[in-house]
Amino acid sequence: MTTDGVTGTQAAILAAYAELIEEVGTDDVSFRLIALRAGVGERTVFRHYPTRVDLLLAMSAWVERTVFARPPSESIFDVPIAIREAIETYDKRPELAYVVAETAMRGVNGSEPAPQRAHLEALLEREAPSLDADERRQIVAALCHLDSSATWVTMRRELGMSGRNIADAATWAAEAILDPIRDLGSH
Structure with a gap:
């Protein structure tokens, strides 16, 4: 197993599929082409991912964990910078961002909908301990979705x-959320 929860063969298959999506889109990628790119037999692809949907969902979750992974912020007030970096990463890999967003919005890709949630809660508890649980939950809910591929796709498609x-x-939205609590930790 690799550190992201898949075997080396699975990672090769998922990486090959991600590369091919970026090159030709999702519709024109066959299992045979994936197998060739991954350097495995076509049966191996089917053994790990029996259907196109299985492969798409696994690839989407893998991309979220690897290609779009980012280190956790050290301070809640660093989150706006992390959000900017995440959005810039989606912009560099738009085809993958669209696929990840589409599967995440359907809630079927197996990745955590808000992977930074627990970390943001811990940062807020440490840096703004006077916030009550409801206030923390509202701030975390707002922040943890600002850097999602779904947000990027929505702003791209809906707002152009x-x-x-x-x-x-x-x-800007993250800064507006955090501004009212900037001085809470220093009292």
Whole structure:
């Protein structure tokens, strides 16, 4: 097993599929083409991922954990920077961001909907201990979805925003959420 929960063969298959999606889109990628790119037999792909849906969901969760992974923030007040970096990463890999967002919005890709939630809660408890549980929950709910691929896709498709404008808007929103609590930890 690798550190991201898949075997080396599975990682090769998922990486090959991700590369091919970026090159030709999701519809034009056959199991045979994936097997060739991954350097495995076609049966091996089917053994690990019996259907196209299984493969798509596994690849989406894998991309979220690897390609779009980011280190946790050291301070709650660093989160706007992390959000900007996440949005910029989606903008560099748009085909993968669309696939991850589509499967995440359907709640079927097996990845955590808000992977940073527990970490954000811990940061808030440490840096703004006077907040009550409801206030913390509201702040965490707002922050943990600003850097999602689903947010990026929504702003891109629905609002026609550029990557830079999405990053600016998400960063601004995070700053607006955090500004009222900046001095709570210093009292």
